[in-house]
Amino acid sequence: xxxxxxxxxxxxxxxxxxxxxxxxxxxxxxxxxxxxxxxxxxxxxxxxxxxxxxxxxxxxxxxxxxxxxxxxxxxxxxxxxxxxxxxxxxxxxxxxxxxxxxxxxxx
Amino acid sequence: xxxxxxxxxxxxxxxxxxxxxxxxxxxxxxxxxxxxxxxxxxxxxxxxxxxxxxxxxxxxxxxxxxxxxxxxxxxxxxxxxxxxxxxxxxxxxxxxxxxxxxxxxxx
DNA sequence: AGCATATATGCCGTTACAGCTATATTGCCG
DNA sequence: CGGCAATATAGCTGTAACGGCATATATGCT
Numbered sequence: 515x516x517x518x519x520x521x522x523x524x525x526x527x528x529x530x531x532x533x534x535x536x537x538x539x540x541x542x543x544x545x546x547x548x549x550x551x552x553x554x555x556x557x558x559x560x561x562x563x564x565x566x567x568x569x570x571x572x573x574x575x576x577x578x579x580x581x582x583x584x585x586x587x588x589x590x591x592x593x594x595x596x597x598x599x600x601x602x603x604x605x606x607x608x609x610x611x612x613x614x615x616x617x618x619x620x621x
Numbered sequence: 622x623x624x625x626x627x628x629x630x631x632x633x634x635x636x637x638x639x640x641x642x643x644x645x646x647x648x649x650x651x652x653x654x655x656x657x658x659x660x661x662x663x664x665x666x667x668x669x670x671x672x673x674x675x676x677x678x679x680x681x682x683x684x685x686x687x688x689x690x691x692x693x694x695x696x697x698x699x700x701x702x703x704x705x706x707x708x709x710x711x712x713x714x715x716x717x718x719x720x721x722x723x724x725x726x727x728x
Numbered sequence: 729a730g731c732a733t734a735t736a737t738g739c740c741g742t743t744a745c746a747g748c749t750a751t752a753t754t755g756c757c758g
Numbered sequence: 759c760g761g762c763a764a765t766a767t768a769g770c771t772g773t774a775a776c777g778g779c780a781t782a783t784a785t786g787c788t
Contacts, residue, residue, distance in 0.1 A: 523630035524776080528699065535702060541735060554777055556736050575734045575785045583707035586700060592635065593697055595642060600690035631746080648765060661747055663766055682755050682764045 518585045519592075521565040526550060527558050531581060534568060538580040625692045626699075628672040633657060634665050638688060641675060645687040 522528055530544055541559065545552045559579060562568040566585050571578045629635055637651055648666065652659045666686060669675040673692050678685045 517630075517632065519626075519632075519635070520630045523624075523627045525624065525626075526776090528626070531703075535706075542733095550776090551778060552735075553737080553779080557776080560736080572785090575732095577735065581706070582710075583703045584710055586703050587707050589696070590700055590704060593693060593700070596638075596690045596693050597697060599642075599688070600694050603689075603691055633746090649763095657746090658748060659765075660749080660767080664746080667766085679755095682762095684765065 516561065516565060518565055518567070518588050521561055521567065522589065524558065524561075526555075527562060530555070530558060530562065530579075531567065534579060534581040538571065538578040540573070540576040540578055542576070544579070622671060623668065625672055625674070625695050628668055628674065629696065631665065631668075633661075634669060637662070637665060637669065637686075638674065641686060641688040645678070645685040647680070647683040647685055649683075651686070 526548055529548060533539060533544060533547055541552065541555060544559075545555045548555055559568065559570075563570065567582055568579045569582050571580065633655055636655060640646060640651060640654055648659065648662060651666075652662045655662055666675065666677075669686075670677065674689055675686045676689050678687065
């Protein structure tokens with residue numbers, strides 16, 4: 515089974531998830547937004563299903579896909595220890611820009 | 622240039638970043654931790670460099686790699702809208718477990 | 729039943745990537 | 759200068775992934 519990280523590596527899959535954030539959608543809606551063929555979208559959906567990131571519900575001929583954000587917690591957990599680090603970096607950058615700004619003002 | 626997501630898709634690369642969280646390291650240290658060959662590690666480091674996730678400093682024959690967490694902010698930004706969603710799911714799960722627990726206790 | 733709609737699957741070609749071995753590069757030291 | 763240590767690069771290979779087209783499957787409608 516592919517890791518959640520690997521699943522998110524594909525931009526089309528992230529795009530699908532982004533759309534599903536607004537609520538469940540039939541496959542056709544997803545195809546419209548993606549500029550890839552319907553079979554390709556179906557394949558991406560299978561990957562997302564296997565990763566537990568979406569679930570399906572049947573509605574007549576259509577299948578409505580819905581987001582299951584649970585596995586994203588794994589990504590967030592990995593990211594957590596880094597979060598404060600880049601915040602610190604940005605702070606440092608801001609301080610430096612601030613210094614430059616003051617130097618410029620005193621010219 | 623590969624997206625940060627794609628760069629993080631490889632577990633070895635994530636592992637390298639994890640090690641570098643503790644401070645800068647020469648390549649050899651990274652090789653020891655990874656159970657892949659030195660050239661392979663060097664290649665991963667190149668990918669990480671190109672993605673702006675690490676930077677190098679020369680120390681005699683060695684190269685010391687250091688973390689640059691900045692690009693991870695992009696991942697975090699993408700993740701942000703989902704965060705509250707899975708928190709909600711977990712809350713719901715906890716509530717359910719809580720109910721079960723109480724039912725069990727009242728038996 | 730027969731056709732239309734919606735989605736999934738199979739098959740194929742192409743490309744990208746991760747790994748390895750061998751070799752080049754760079755810097756140190758005797 | 760010659761050789762060792764550390765790292766990078768080149769070349770090769772196997773595999774996996776993405777995409778497309780054609781086709782299968784499932785459901786609804788008439």
